[in-house]
Amino acid sequence: MELQIQLKTLADKINQLKDKIETEESTKHAFVLPFINILGYDTFNPTEVVPEFTADLGLKKGEKVDYAIIQNGEPILIIECKNWKENLSVHGSQLFRYFHVSKTRFALLTNGITYQFFTDLDEKNKMDQKPFLEFDITNLKDNSINEIAKFHKSSFDVNNIVSNASSLKFIKEIRKQIDAEIVKPSPEFVRLFASKIYAGRLTEKVMEEFTDLVQKAFGQLIGERINERLHLALNKEVVIQEKDQLEEVEHSKVNTSEEELEAYRVIVAILRRKLPVSRIVHRDTQSYFGILLDDNNRKPLCRLHLNGGKKYIGLFNNDKNEKREPIQSVDDIYQFEKELLETVRLYEVE
Incomplete structure (x- = not known):
């Protein structure tokens, strides 16, 4: 709960200040360093958080990554920061090079609002092309907060995070696919349902008809699920209100002598x-x-x-x-x- 409150406080601060932040350095100090502090690391302790961490790349010496979080003398997370206005998708290659020559298993690319965590699931010591964890700190979901907590100094465990990273990565991709199919069902997706309930030949006309039906069915299903949740929430609120009213009535009957x-x-x-x-x-x-x-x-x-x-x-x-x-x-x-x-x-x- 404390972590959730701290992240919410930082998110509020970002929303208030971002239009006044113009540079990458300002983004680091106003947004990224407070996030590192929330994870329990002392940004004023150079043996724990190293700014401008040296990551030599072959013959090219003196290359530096913005921050490295150190544990037992070794980097456990390297962090590359960008201006909050920048799109992170064009900056992954730089962090990819740093990851390859460091001993860390985790890398973070962030603009202070979007956070992308990488590891080496596909090939050892080689940073994956896609992050296993990605979130917008100003719009955090509970499951993201649970994953952020695993990077906290008090609970950091490399093996635990890596073992869970694979599931996170695939779940993320599956959700993207489901979302895409709901918006615009693919022929393969439509055929999956049509073949189970239609006995005839799946001609082009039939497939066209079923594409529309599948899209409508998913829309109705999602709408009904949302209404069920709202109904349950409203009923719960009514029960709470009735309980409060009953307690008020009972309290009004009490006369302390x-x-x-x-x-x-x-x-x-x-x-x-x-x-x-x-x-x-x-x-x-x-x-x-x-x-x-x-x-x-x-x-x-x-x-x-x-x-x-x-x-x-x-x-x-x-x-x-x-x-x-x-x-x-x-x-x-x-x-x-x-x-x-x-x-x-x-x-x-x-």
């Missing part, structure tokens, strides 16, 4: 030797007056039943089962000082 408040003050006087007063909270209901630790229903300190003909204090044992003890007045609560303090001790043990 002066005697209950006096009893609460007595219990505070007893327990404040073990607890700050702020942690001792009362919550009145229609059936009892509850005293809770930290306003947590799972941590009842005691219950008071003072509104009936007979008065009781409800005490809790190790299993949090309530045992009612009769009292004549609020002053009788002092008789149960030992039991009340013992209940506090139980929660401290937890």
